[in-house]
Amino acid sequence: MSTCRSLTLSALMLCCQSIVAQTKPIYNFQDLSHAYYEKQKDSLKKAWTCPAVYKDKETQKKYRDIWNERTEFVTEAIDNDGYLYEAEIHSYLDDIVKQIVKANPKLFPQAPMLLIDRATSVNAYATGGNFLAVNVGLLAFSRTREELALVLAHEMAHNALSHPEEGMKKRAEWFSSDEYKQSLNAVLDSRYERFTRLKKVFEGYSFDRSKHQRYHEGDADSMAIILLKNSHIGIDPTVFLRLDSADIQYRQPLRKPLKEYFAAYQLQVEDSWMVKRTKGLSAKAYSFNTTTAGLADSLKTHPDCQERYNKTKHEQTSGPLTPIPASLRDKAMKMMIWSIYCNGNMTAALYRICLEKDRGNTDPWYDFMFSNVMSGLYYADQKLGRFNAIAVKPKEYISNSYYELEMMFEQMPREKLEAFHNALQQAPFWSSMTPAEHGFKSLVHTLVSNADDNDKQKAAAKSFTASYPNSLYCEFATPFSKK
Numbered sequence: 001m002s003t004c005r006s007l008t009l010s011a012l013m014l015c016c017q018s019i020v021a022q023t024k025p026i027y028n029f030q031d032l033s034h035a036y037y038e039k040q041k042d043s044l045k046k047a048w049t050c051p052a053v054y055k056d057k058e059t060q061k062k063y064r065d066i067w068n069e070r071t072e073f074v075t076e077a078i079d080n081d082g083y084l085y086e087a088e089i090h091s092y093l094d095d096i097v098k099q100i101v102k103a104n105p106k107l108f109p110q111a112p113m114l115l116i117d118r119a120t121s122v123n124a125y126a127t128g129g130n131f132l133a134v135n136v137g138l139l140a141f142s143r144t145r146e147e148l149a150l151v152l153a154h155e156m157a158h159n160a161l162s163h164p165e166e167g168m169k170k171r172a173e174w175f176s177s178d179e180y181k182q183s184l185n186a187v188l189d190s191r192y193e194r195f196t197r198l199k200k201v202f203e204g205y206s207f208d209r210s211k212h213q214r215y216h217e218g219d220a221d222s223m224a225i226i227l228l229k230n231s232h233i234g235i236d237p238t239v240f241l242r243l244d245s246a247d248i249q250y251r252q253p254l255r256k257p258l259k260e261y262f263a264a265y266q267l268q269v270e271d272s273w274m275v276k277r278t279k280g281l282s283a284k285a286y287s288f289n290t291t292t293a294g295l296a297d298s299l300k301t302h303p304d305c306q307e308r309y310n311k312t313k314h315e316q317t318s319g320p321l322t323p324i325p326a327s328l329r330d331k332a333m334k335m336m337i338w339s340i341y342c343n344g345n346m347t348a349a350l351y352r353i354c355l356e357k358d359r360g361n362t363d364p365w366y367d368f369m370f371s372n373v374m375s376g377l378y379y380a381d382q383k384l385g386r387f388n389a390i391a392v393k394p395k396e397y398i399s400n401s402y403y404e405l406e407m408m409f410e411q412m413p414r415e416k417l418e419a420f421h422n423a424l425q426q427a428p429f430w431s432s433m434t435p436a437e438h439g440f441k442s443l444v445h446t447l448v449s450n451a452d453d454n455d456k457q458k459a460a461a462k463s464f465t466a467s468y469p470n471s472l473y474c475e476f477a478t479p480f481s482k483k
């Protein structure tokens, strides 16, 4: 009896919580960069005209080509919804940037244009031209305002020190240098080992570049410390040590056996799905370290983190650190899982959901996504795209639990995928979902039930985008409506 009552009570509390959490969408479809930054894209194109730097025509032409490549990189990302606007996150970041700008007016006569990149890697980047981008992956990963500030100040320092422009110049000079041409001619003249020789040409170039970049990193770190001191923002160099572990997020094991995450939805996972076979993905012999030993430096997005920490640790300020608001991290996490799902990587999406559950997150939006992932896998299987949807990761980057999930996704029979899809469509969490999510549910159901009927899929997608034109879920529906 008492268990029953407490269950009802917690279910009730969950409902209340979810109503608060669910009334507002994370962002609108129109906040994706193709729409939101359309005008800024055009002004950026105009503002980024290549300056005349070289008298030598050929070098100047190379420089202009490289310069335009950068413009295209940013404008294409805007067109392809690589960025998005979300008011709370944007103003939180912009506030830090403006504080740094205000305290360092000589270095920053103008505040940079700041964009939120939807990429999941724990990173931020400066492209020069007073442009700065922060990945949602970094937002979901960061704990304090000071951590974010150090990363932002570092990127702003790259811009202030003209590192991006200098890098473009170095490339232009190298590609029009006699040394490069001679080595290239030697390659073209040689009948044998052409490829090996070509590789050598590029090795010379990239070696110089990495040496150069390493040197730049130290400079940007030193300047970042000064920028933050001037701004009276606390300095927390331990962020470098955390960045060092940023690439091992999928090596973080799950707290519970995989089947328990499914049992929560009354879904039975069979042990045989996770048994290694002699053929296919599961045949690969992986040996997993139970300790979360680091990745080799060569595999990291941020090498030399320990060294960067050692160089800056004496700058650690003693004041209290400012935790990032939970709502901000929550939004970043949802943005990330949604974009992983839209990119069709079902294993990574489900793994992130399980990691959230391990943190004690009971927001039913994650149940909604759990359901979408399982239905997505069923759909992919019918379209003979199951392997792509599993998106196998190299073993260096994953935990044993992640590998088990890959194996399970590979081996569970299609009838079971269908059964899971149907069971999840009836799950209790749907009662706390908004109309847009219910609309999405019926779209997904139409897709998986008519995987070979393009007309029906198109009609369902069109009906969804017409009924919920502002919904972020239109991103998923739109390609089907244009089939």
Ligand SMILES: [Zn+2]
Residues within 6 Å of the ligand: 154, 158, 217, 220
């Ligand atoms: Zn850097």
